[in-house]
Amino acid sequence: MARLENKVSIITGGSTGIGEATSYRFAEEGSKIAIFDVSAEAGSKVAQAIIDKGGDAIFVRVDVSDEKAVEAGVTEVVDRWGKLDVLVNNAAITGVNKFAHEVTSEEWDRIFAVNVRGVFLCTKHALKPMMAAKRGSIVNFSSIYGLIGNDDLPPYQATKGAVLSMTKTDAIC
Amino acid sequence: MSNSVKDKVVIVTGAGRGIGAGIVQDLAANGARVIIADLNKDASEAVAAEIRKTGAEAHAVSVDVAERQSVKAMISEVASRFGRLDVMFNNAGISQTCPFLDVTEDDFNRIMKVNGLGVLLGTQEAARQMIAQGGGGKIVNTASIAGKQGYPLFAHYCASKFAVVALTQAAARALAEHRITVNCFAPGVVATELWQQLDREFMEHGLTSKPEQAINEFSQSILLGRVSAPKDIAGVTTFLASDASDYITGQTMMVDGGMVLI
Numbered sequence: 001m002a003r004l005e006n007k008v009s010i011i012t013g014g015s016t017g018i019g020e021a022t023s024y025r026f027a028e029e030g031s032k033i034a035i036f037d038v039s040a041e042a043g044s045k046v047a048q049a050i051i052d053k054g055g056d057a058i059f060v061r062v063d064v065s066d067e068k069a070v071e072a073g074v075t076e077v078v079d080r081w082g083k084l085d086v087l088v089n090n091a092a093i094t095g096v097n098k099f100a101h102e103v104t105s106e107e108w109d110r111i112f113a114v115n116v117r118g119v120f121l122c123t124k125h126a127l128k129p130m131m132a133a134k135r136g137s138i139v140n141f142s143s144i145y146g147l148i149g150n151d152d153l154p155p156y157q158a159t160k161g162a163v164l165s166m167t168k169t170d171a172i173c
Numbered sequence: 174m175s176n177s178v179k180d181k182v183v184i185v186t187g188a189g190r191g192i193g194a195g196i197v198q199d200l201a202a203n204g205a206r207v208i209i210a211d212l213n214k215d216a217s218e219a220v221a222a223e224i225r226k227t228g229a230e231a232h233a234v235s236v237d238v239a240e241r242q243s244v245k246a247m248i249s250e251v252a253s254r255f256g257r258l259d260v261m262f263n264n265a266g267i268s269q270t271c272p273f274l275d276v277t278e279d280d281f282n283r284i285m286k287v288n289g290l291g292v293l294l295g296t297q298e299a300a301r302q303m304i305a306q307g308g309g310g311k312i313v314n315t316a317s318i319a320g321k322q323g324y325p326l327f328a329h330y331c332a333s334k335f336a337v338v339a340l341t342q343a344a345a346r347a348l349a350e351h352r353i354t355v356n357c358f359a360p361g362v363v364a365t366e367l368w369q370q371l372d373r374e375f376m377e378h379g380l381t382s383k384p385e386q387a388i389n390e391f392s393q394s395i396l397l398g399r400v401s402a403p404k405d406i407a408g409v410t411t412f413l414a415s416d417a418s419d420y421i422t423g424q425t426m427m428v429d430g431g432m433v434l435i
Binding site for chain 2 (some may be wrong): 003169171172
C-alpha cells in the first residue's frame with residue numbers, strides 16, 4: 001500500500017534518529033525524498049540506502065538556520081522533481097541542560113536558530129511551491145516538552161512550545 | 174510496524190449509519206473482520222450486506238450500548254463466533270440541539286447514558302475479553318470537537334463528549350498494563366443523518382429559518398473550507414485500529430478540518 005506514491009517530500013534532519021526512520025518509511029510509501037541535513041556523510045548514506053532499495057532520494061546539505069541554504073535547497077528540489085508536496089520539519093538540537101540563570105545568550109540563540117528559525121525558514125520557502133500548487137502538507141515536530149513543563153532542558157522546551165504555536169498559526173494563516 | 178488491520182476482529186457500535194458505517198467500510202476494505210453493531214438491526218444488516226458484496230467478512234449484531242447485559246451478550250457472541258476481539262470502537266452516540274437554559278434532566282440523562290455510560294460499558298466489557306484472551310487490544314472511542322469546546326446549544330452533548338475524553342484517559346492509564354491502548358478521535362462537522370436532525374432542531378427552536386442554515390453557519394470556521402464526510406474520518410480510525418498506532422494511548426486525535434486547534 002503506497003500512500004505517498006509520486007509525492008515529493010523534504011525531511012529536515014532526515015539522516016539520523018526519528019528523521020532517518022521517517023525518510024525510510026516515506027520511501028517505502030512511494031515518496032521521493034530530499035534529505036536536508038548538516039551531516040553530508042550520514043545524509044548521503046541514507047539517500048543511497050533508499051536508492052539501493054529502488055527508491056528515489058537526494059541529500060542536500062542544508063543548515064536549516066541559514067536562509068540562503070534553505071532557499072537554495074527548496075529550489076533544487078523543485079527544479080529536480082517539479083513540485084513539493086510535503087515538508088517534514090524534523091531537524092532540531094537539544095541544546096544545553098541549564099536553568100535560565102545559567103544559559104548564555106549564545107546558547108539560547110543557537111537552539112532557537114535551529115529549532116524555531118529553522119522551522120520558520122523551511123516553512124517560508126516551502127510555502128512558495130505549495131501555494132502555487134494550491135496544496136501541500138507541512139508536518140512539524142513539537143514534543144511533550146512543548147506541552148508540559150519540567151526541569152529538563154529548559155531552552156529546548158521553550159523552542160518546542162514555539163513550534164506548537166507556529167503550527168497552529170500557520171494552519172490558520 | 175504495519176498499517177494493516179488485516180484479519181483483525183473489530184466491533185464498531187453505531188455502525189448502521191453515519192460515521193460508524195464509514196469506519197467499518199474502510200476497515201473491511203483493508204481486510205478487517207468487522208462486526209456492525211447497532212440498536213437498529215435492519216441498519217446493521219444492511220451495512221453488513223453491502224460489505225459482504227465486496228467479498229469482505231461482515232457480521233451484524235444488535236446492541237444497546239447503554240445496557241451492560243446487551244453489551245456483554247454482544248462481546249460474548251463475537252468471542253464465540255470469531256474466537257477473539259482485537260479492536261473495539263465505542264462509536265454509538267446521540268445528540269440534541271437545545272438552548273442551555275432549556276436542557277432538562279431527562280435530556281441530560283438520555284444523552285449521558287448513551288454517549289458517556291455507553292463508552293464506559295463498552296470499554297469495560299471489551300477490556301475484560303481482551304484481558305481474558307491475552308495479547309492486548311485496542312479501544313477507540315468517538316469523541317467530538319464538543320469534547321474540547323463547550324457550545325451553548327449542545328451543553329449536555331458537550332458534557333457527554335468531555336466524558337468520552339476523560340474515560341479514554343482513565344482507561345488508557347488503567348489498561349496499559351494489559352497492553353490495551355485506548356484512544357479517541359474528535360470529528361467536527363460531519364454530513365450525516367445526525368446533522369440533518371440537528372439542522373431540523375435548529376429550525377424548530379427558531380434558531381435558523383431554512384434547511385442547512387445551521388450546518389452552514391456552524392461550519393464557517395473550518396480551516397479546510399468544507400464539512401467532512403465519513404470517509405474523511407476513516408484514515409484516522411483505520412490507523413487507530415492498526416499496529417501503526419501501537420505507541421499511542423490516552424490521546425484525542427482531532428479530525429475536524431481545523432476547527433479546534435489544541
